Amino acid sequence: MRRALGKVFTTDHRRLGVMYLLLALAAVAVGTTLSLLMRFHRVWPNAVIPGFGVMKPEDYLALVTMHGTLMVFFVLTVAPQSGFANLVLPGQIGARGMAFPKINATSFWLTLVSFLVLISAAHLTAGGAPISGWTSYPPLSALPAAGPGQGLGMDLWLVSIGIFCVAAWLSALNMLATIVGKRRAGMTWARLPMTVWSWLVASVLTLLAFVVLLAAVGMLFSDRHFGTNFFIPMGDMINGQVVGHGNGSPMLWLQLFWFFGHPEVYIAVLPGMGLATSLFANFSRRRVAGYKMMAGMLVAIGLLGLLVWGHHMFVSGINPYAGTAFAAVTMAIAVPSTAEVIGWLATLWGGGLRLRTPMLFALGFLSFFIAGGLTGPILAQPSLDVYLHNTFFVVAHFHLIMAMAGVFGVFAGVYYWFPLMTGRLMNETLGKVHFWVSLIAAYGTFLPMHFAGLAGEPRHYDRLTGPAMNFTALLPLERGITYSALLLAAAQGIFLWNVFVSARRGRVAGVNPWESTTLEWENGEVPSLIERGPYEYELPQGEGGYHPQWESPVKQE
Amino acid sequence: MPATFTRNPVDVERNDTGIGGKPPYDRRPTGGGGDGENWENHPQGRGGPRELLIRYRLGLMFALSGDLMFFVALVSAFFVRQSTGHFDVYNHYTTDWRSLAVPPILWLNTAVLLLSSVTMEIARRQLFHEIDVMEEWLGLGRPAVKRAAPWLIATLGLGLTFLVGQWVAWEQLVQQGYLLSAPNPSSNFFYLITGIHGLHLVVGVLALMAALMGLFTLKKVEFRQIAVDSVAWYWHTMGIFWAFLFVLLVFFQ
């Protein structure tokens, strides 16, 4: 019994990592189900869903809100950052564990609590889940009367996010302390695996961004319950009742939220970028093209990422000159990202790749990063964003670059580090099928959305009525999207099955199955002094020769 | 756990950090700049001196930098909110920001807090006083603790005084009719900022008590040092934060 409890309330960072991943898996299961309901409703708005009836407008908005919140916070913040970092970060820097194991465990349990609170917002409350989107713009989110779900549902949403912020803050400072303070001798900055660099930058962003969200959430909560008016403007009225008694400004929320919001989306993708870099080097048996430049660019992305939040508010009444400034910085941030892509492509150029499943997913990540990233500079131009803002073009943009790139990064990680979790390898054939089906289906789902966006179809539309009826011409497109979304979700069944089976009967991995050079694969004595760079693959001399970081230069050949 | 996870014996040995048994030359708890897990020139499994201390300082530093950002967010909100207003029916730009005069007692509180920072620092210094610590660590009495404790208690007293003072300030404001829920953002912000800073100090006081107990219960010099050191840095930071917030509340109304 006590051993069982010990297993659950563990402070072992590897166990915690796996628990984080399982949490993300639960979240993604819910989030995916919601997204399928959304897709279904968009095509058959009047269909009767068994046990649910016909979907009411507020139901659809609640679905969107919960979907977005779950996916952004509980999948793409939890899995790549907390999950994988806990699993391998200490190993990769030759430390014995996280700097503060207990804090680490605490932040996991907080995350779990906040997840449960969020779920309860959807199911246990009278009004149902909040409907104001994952960005929760006030006054809609500040006034319980403003709509169904804006009562207790919204409160729970705020509480959940508040807890999540604290958890994120704890795990970020833990990770930073680990990376800065617990590197093994000789594990200099120039010898850090790119994953560590990405976790470093992402942690700094987490540290700086989430507290701001925490402050904003706290103020919103006090507006709702303690009669303050930070966000509710003077004379604001909801169905005939005047509720605004001081001049709060909704813009204040927009500023605070997006100051968090944009760094957040980079937190979601940075670990994927780091992992992709490592995998490209590993499976092409080459050194990373321009390691220093790649690391520097990651940092640059982090820094710039803190300065671009205004690009979400071009048409929200920010000063047009500010719009120009934010547009410029946003364009600037495309540069380091481009440099990363070029670095990756340069690493891959020579070919001779080992196309094992993790590599395939890393390549998928790259493909999505290019396809989704390139729409970024379009949105970054105010005069184009004036038309595209809050249309499906934006939805397409962030599903390609955040949702799909991010999730493919997670997949790459799972397939790659599976041996560290179970000692076994995942099934290659199933993996390849999973990859190709997911890739095609993902593009089939999110590419057409660009056209819906160009046609001007706004987000958060429950159904088409009135003048918007002319969008019904998009119906075939929407159908296509829905079908391929179904396919996409179905493909995940293969993944789950693969995990389940391989965990028990998969091929035993043995030591360092991928012939990798980074320290997490070393078992036995990590030398007390690290004397090698992270990616010393030596393709030119003899196929696939390589020098792991735990090997000392003397016993080279 | 699978084979790939076999821990090497070193881990086990390292699990007990700190001092005890015969002093190896490189494990003296004080003096000598240790740096992270730099194990050059001494056998594996031996943390450099101060390894733990430095780790805790790091963690604290990061935690506090996040905290700083948190306050920055509040302050920027303060300014944005101050600048918002609306056009009244006669198209005059009006704002509901009625700047409140902070209760004079705040000056006193501030002085108290800054003083407490001084006493805290003295207490901290005691625990890093080379000779005393050597004695402690060789097991000859606890001079450092004896010297530090009074100063810690003094700090505790001052801290509590500050909190009481803040409470009084709130009372006075309520007398003047400035409620948290008043339709006046400047009073909203006053309560928000002082309240949150107050919470931080409550945490600080609790930590202080814990450290005080630690002084007498903790077996190892290193841990006693860590306890006091962490609390001290936290305390100083809160002092500095308050200095800024105070200036904000008094001069930027």
Add this chain to the structure above:
Amino acid sequence: MLIPAAYALLKIGRVVWMPVDGSLHGPAADRLMWWNLVALCAIAVAGHLWLAFAMLRRKPAKRSVPAMARWVLLAGFCGMYAWMALTAQNLWAETRYEGPLQTAMHVEVVGVQFQWYFRYPGPDATYGVTRPRLVNAAAGNPLGIDPRDANGRDDVVSSVLVLPAGREVELRLRSLDVMHGFFIPGMRLKEDAIPGMTLHVHFTPEKVGTYPILCSQVCGLGHDRMQARLMVVSPADYAAWIAGRERAREAEE
């Protein structure tokens, strides 16, 4: 990946592109959009060809891409981004930096769950004072115009936006309750309506016709219902329409 796209194009050639544009600044914006899409699609394809090439290349090449080439490529992209930023910037400055012409006509756009209202200032060209407490849609005063204010007497409130072709309009956007998004795809125009703020945008409708007006910012369960129509008519028709509205209003009194 291209199959669904091609399928979509074939199936719904017309709507799949941006709706016909009826505004003065529209063509420039569309041209910009077009060039951006072409350039970036080309790059995306190039990138994927590169990827495919690398994946199909069985025999590993001995030489790797020279660093020089990478930097040149990056520089190229910098140039492209700069070009985009500049061209877009010009258009942005054109439409947003300066206010409307003196000759522009003024209309107020008010969003309320889940309705758009359009107020014409009437012959006196000044809007009457509005008071939230007077808002009463049932009694025919959805905006709470104060009857005691002379300026308000001749204000015309409509639920369709009727505009004369070829004349610049200055819209002032307000919202009574929550944030809404005022979106006329046909005019390449979007600006949020934010409670507590009054935002201004100006544009010139050119082509006579009827254009949907949508709400682009989620504002509650009726968000998708919150639509209106923009009718761009000849100046003569417009004069007739507004005169008619004036007469109707007087008849009420």
